[in-house]
Amino acid sequence: MADFKRLEAITPVSIPRLTIRLTREDDPDPIMGSGPYQAAFELIVTMSDGSPKIIQGDLVPYITTEERNALINFIETLQTRAEAQIL
Numbered sequence: 001m002a003d004f005k006r007l008e009a010i011t012p013v014s015i016p017r018l019t020i021r022l023t024r025e026d027d028p029d030p031i032m033g034s035g036p037y038q039a040a041f042e043l044i045v046t047m048s049d050g051s052p053k054i055i056q057g058d059l060v061p062y063i064t065t066e067e068r069n070a071l072i073n074f075i076e077t078l079q080t081r082a083e084a085q086i087l
Helices: 065-086
Strands: 012-024 035-048 052-058
Touching: 012 065, 035 065
Parallel strands: none
Antiparallel strands: 012 035, 035 052
């Protein structure tokens, strides 16, 4: 008779890295659906078996309107500083 062993569930254990990418474009591409402001995220999740899992996506559905507006203001402030210092 076969000796079947119970498989252990592989579950998330930690998130050692969270990356946020903020983008502002002068000429957004309406065909591809990109707007002038974009926020994306990437998570690296360590699983219980030690393997990494990468999760990426659009950040906007996970933040409030106030947080979105704060990010837009932050991007605009950085753009203004960069133009003042570089141009």
